[in-house]
Amino acid sequence: MAQILIVDDSPTETFRFKEILSKHGYDVIEASNGADGVTLAEAALPDLILMDVVMPGVNGFQATRQITRGEKTKHIPIIIVSTKDQATDRVWGKRQGAKDYLTKPIDEQALIEVIQQHIKAG
Template sequence: MTIRKILVVDDSPTERHLLSGILTKHGYQVIIAEDGEQAISRARAEQPDLVLMDVVMPGINGFQVTRMFIKDQSLEHIPVIICSTKGQEIDKIWGLRQGARDYIAKPVVAAELLQKISRLN
């Protein structure tokens, strides 16, 4: 699987801008969603190769959205990397148990993010 198109899900305009900048600079096409509901609809419509998922968002949180991806036949094949300020080891374990393929704590270090993405290729 070659990752080209990435859905960035985050309620923070600053985080969306930061992540989009890192990704576009390295040749990825970026799609944006501001919350969990948008993430599901954009993912169904755009079929990204990867999702970077925040956890703390209004409405449906990132853990819940990740579980929804796993249970949805049209989305289950899309890997999710959780990208959150919730950086405790228990949060990482919980995120992986929800179906995420990896977990990165904010503030995001570009090299670490790009390495995690390349591992999925």
């Protein structure tokens, strides 16, 4: 069973992601901020990470950059999931190393398709 790390400071969003992912057979771990997300990514080495952008302290772009440049974690695909839907946000997210960029509110089918695509590719 693939393990997915959710990094999001919103308990509501985290709960929704967990609900969707569990229903589709994924094992879920979670971090409520970017710094914890980086630490947990290094410790757990999940198969994929769902990363929010707007979080206190280390934001999602910074955490994505740290994970994708880390020796132990650079192979882990990161999908940014954010309310920020400007073209510049998408470009910046990809520049930090994200494999994909989805906007909230999340479409369950689109989320699962993107996850499957990146877990298979990895």
